[in-house]
Amino acid sequence: MKALIQYISTILQGLLTLVKGMAVTGHYFFRPKLITTQQYPENRQTLKMFDRFRGEVIMPHDENNHHKCTGCGICEMNCPNGSIEIITKMIETPEGKKKKVIDKHIYHLGMCTLCNLCVKACPTGAIVMGQKFEHAVWDRTQLTKVLNQPGSELMKDVKE
Amino acid sequence: MSNNLQDKIETQEYIVNMGPQHPSTHGVLRLMVNLEGEIVKNVDPVVGYIHSGIEKMTESLAYPQIIHLTDRMDYLSAHMNNEAVALCIENALQVEVSDRVKVIRTLMAELQRLASHQLWWCVMGMDMGALTTFFYGLRDREMILDIFEETCGARLTLNYSTPGGVMFDLHPNFQKRVKEFTKYFRKVLPEYNQLLTGNVIFKERTVGLGPLSKEDAIAYGVTGPTGRASGFACDVRKHNPYSAYDRVQFNEILRTDGDTFGRYQARIDEMYESLNIIDQLIDNIPEGDYQAKMKGVIKLPEGEFYQRVETARGELGVYILSDGKKNPYRVKFRSPVFSNLWVLNHLIKGQKIADLVAVMSTLDLVIPDIDR
Amino acid sequence: MAFDIYDFTTLTSSIHQSLSESLPPLAVEMIEWTLVGLSMLIFVALFGLILVYLERKVCALFQQRLGPMRVGKWGLLQTIADFVKLLMKELITPNRADKFLYNLAPFIVIIVTFMAIAAIPFAKGLQALDFDIGVFYVSAISSLGVIGILLAGWASNNKYSLIGAMRSGAQIISYELSVGLTLITMIIFAGTMQISGIVDAQASGWFIFRGHIPAIIAFIIFLIAGTAETNRGPFDLAEAESELTAGFHTEYSGIKFAFFFLAEYVNLFIVSAMATVLFLGGWQPLHFGSFEGFNQVMDFIPPIFWFFGKVMFIIYMIMWFKWTFPRLRVDQILTLEWKYLLPVNLFNILLMTLIVLMGWHF
C-alpha cells in the first residue's frame, strides 16, 4: 500500500514540476511586450552604439582637413598584429627646415583585433575608435584603409 | 547452415565521430565515441582544430600586447584571463595598483562569471532538448554585455585590464546599470530554477549521472564549479585571494554529490554568490587612479612568475619565464578547460549517448581554451 | 448546388446526384474519389504550411522572440518561401546508401499520413471514410509510419540515422500500446468504434465531461502518448538535434526532407484530431446542460470551426510541451511507458468499465 501511495505521489509530483515549467513559458507567451529581440536592419536609424564602442580605428579631421598625426610611429610599435603601417615623407617647411610628416597612415582592418592599444598609446590623440560596426565588404583589399585623407595636413598647435 | 551464417557475420566496433562540427560540442571539438548500441564504451577527444599558437605568439610580443590575446582563449571569461596576465606582470614588477582598480577588476570578473554561467545555463538546457532556456539565458546575458560595452567598448573580447590598471575608468552609468541588473537578475534566477532545475525530466536525466569523486577531481586536476561540486576546495578566490577578493564575504560553493546535477547546482549557486559579491562592492568603489604609472616599455626582471586566478571554468595559471627583455621568454597558460576535458572519458564510460551530451555540457567546455 | 455550413451531407449528396444524372455509376465513383483525393491533398499541403508557420510563431512567442517577420506581413509567406526553396534544392543520395529503400522511405511516411487523414471527421458529413471500425483503422495506419522512419535510418548509411531510427522504432512500438489502450477506454464508454458514431454520441456532452475521472486520465495519457507518437516535443529522440544532429533524416535534402517534415506536422494534426474526436466531442459545439441561451449561441458557430478550434487548442498544448521540456533519454522513455503509463492505463480501463457498467457517468 505504501509503495502504491509513493508511486502515485511520484506521478503527481512529476506532473506538478512539469506544470510549473509550463507556467514560466506560458507567462512569456501571453506577454508579447516583453520581447527583447530587435529587427536589425530595420532599426538601423535608431541604433546607437555606446560612446566607447570599439568599431574601427579612425583619424578625425577638422573642417580644414587637418589631423593630429605627427607620424611618430608609436601606434605601429604598439600594435600587436601589425595592422598599422606608417609611411612618412620629408617636406620642407616655409622656414626652410626639413621636417618629417605623415604620408600615409595605413590601417588593415582585416588584421585588427580592436584592442585599443594604439589609441591609448598615441601621444597626440590623433587616432580614436570609431562607432561603425558594419564592416562587411566584397573584397578583402577594401579592408585596408588610409586613415589620413589626401591633402590633409598636421594641425598647427600639435606638439611633436 | 545457421551456424555457418553466424560465423560469417562480423561485428564491428561502432565508432561515431562526434564533431568537429556537431551541435553539442560547442566548437570544434571532435569526440571519437565507441558505442555498443546506445552505451558509450570509450570516448577519445581529438583536439587541435582551433589551435592558435598563443603561447608561441607571446614570445614575440611585448607584455601589454599579450593581454589582448588572452581574450581569445576562454572567450567567456575574457576579463579573468586579462586580469591573470596583468596581475602576473604587476606581481613581477612589484607594482601596487590602487584600490579602485582592484575593486573594478573584481566587479568586472564577477559580472563576467555571471555572463559565462548564464551562457552555460542556456546551452545546458539546449543540450538537454529544452530550447527555450537558450533564449532566456541569452536575454539576461545581454544586459551584462551592455554593461561591458559601455565601460570597455567591447562585448566579448574586452581587453580591459592593462599592466598597472584598467584601460578606461568606469563609465558614469556603470553603478546604475549594475544595480538594475542585479535587481532584475535576482528576480529571474528563481525562474531558471522553475523552468529547468525542478523539472522532473531534467532531474531524472542528471541526478546520479557521471559521478566524480573528490579524489579523482584532485587527481585529474578538475577545478572550477566542476571540481567544487565533487568537494574539491579549489576556489582560488578563497584560498589565494587576489584583487579585492580578500575584502568581500562570500561562500565557496562546495558540494559532495559530484554528479551532473551537482555540477549544475554548483553553478546556479555560484551565480547567487557572484550577485552577493557585486552587491557588496558596487556601493563602495573607492576613488583613485584607474591606471598606475608604468614605464613606456615594460621589462620584467629575470626569473619566473606564476599567477593563479579563478575563471568561470576553473583555475587559470599564467606562467611567465622572463629573461629580462621586453618579450617574455616562455609563457604557459594552464587553462582550466584543458584539464577538465580529459575527465570526460572517466565520467561517461558505460552511460548512454544522451548522457554524453549532458555530462559534456556540465563540464562547460570552451574549445579555444583547450587549444590555445 | 446546395450548401449548408452546418451540415455538409447536403453538399456531398447534391454533388453525387448531379453527377449520377449524366454519368454511369462507375465513372461517378471514380470522379468522386478523385475529388476527395484532390481536396485531401490540397488540405494537407495548406494545413502543413499553416502549421509550420504557427509553430514558428508560437515557439518564438514562448522564447520572447518575434519569429519570422520578413516575408510578407508578419512573415506570413515565410513557409511558402521555404517550401519553394525546398522544392528547388538538389536531391542528394549518399554514396553507399541503399538507393531503392532510401527513396522509398519518405513516400511511405507521407502516404501513411494521407491514409490516416481519410477517417477524420472535419464536420457533419465531411468525412471521406466512415468505417464501423474507424478508430481501429486510424490507430493501425498511424503506426505504419515508423516503417518509413526505420527504412530511412537504415538506408541512409549514416550512423546517426541508424541510431535515430532504432530509437524511433522502440519508442513507437511502446507508445502504440498506450494510444491503443486509451482508445479502448473511450470505445468502452462510447460503445462503438465508428468515428461518426462516437461524435454523435457526444451531442449531449463531450466525453471528457461525461466520463469524468477515467476520461480525464485517459485524455492526459493520450496527450503524452500522442506527443510521443508524433516524435515531437520531449520525445524527439529520433531526431535529437543535440545528440544525433538530425537523426533519421540527416541525409535527406530537398523535397524528400520536406516529406518527412510535412508528415510530422500532419501526424500532429491527426493525433490532435483523434483527441478531439474521442474526448472533446469532435465537431459538436460546447453545451452546458440547461443553459438554453448559451447553447444556442454555441450552436450558431459552425461545426467546422468547432472542430478546428479544438484541434488547434490541442496542437498548441503539444507545442507548449515541446518548447518547455527537456528531452527524455531513451531508457526513460521506455520506463515512462512501461512503468507508469501502461499500469495506469490498465487500471483506467477497469475503472471505465466499472463506471459504464454501473452507469455512474453523466
Place this chain on the structure above:
Amino acid sequence: MSQDELISRLSQLTEEVTVSMGPQYVTCQVAPTHLHQFCKKLKEEKDLAFDYLISLTGVDMPEYMTTVYHLESTTYRHMIVVKSNTANRTEPTLPSVCDIWPTALWHERESHDLLGLVYENNPDQRRLFLEDGWGFPLRKDYSDPTRIVER
C-alpha cells in the same frame, strides 16, 4: 608549513635535490633520474601531501630542456615548483609522473607535442594538437618561413 620549513623539509627528503627560494615559491631542482621517486615521495609523505599538480610546463632553454611542475597540497595549501632538466636536445627524455598525478598524462602529451619532450612510461605519447611529422613549434630553433612573419 611556512616556506622556510618547506625548504628544510624538502632538503631532508632526498639528497639528489637542490632546494632554493624562487621569486614566489620554493623551487626544487631534481635530476631526471630521481624525478619520479622524488615526486612519489612528495605525494605520499603525510606532512607534504602534494596531491594536486596544477601545471606542467615544458621549457626550451637553449642549452637544455626543462619541465616545470607546479604542485599544491590541497590539505595544507602550500605550493612548490619542481624542475628537472635534460641536456639532450635531440631526444630529451624525462620520466613521466602520470601514474602519480593522472592529469599529467595530457599535460605531458601537450608538452611532447609542442616541445618534443619525451616522457618515459607515458602510455599515450601521440601528438595532441599537431600532425605527425610536424616540428616542435615552441622550441627556440623552430622555423617556419611560410607561417611565421618576423617583425
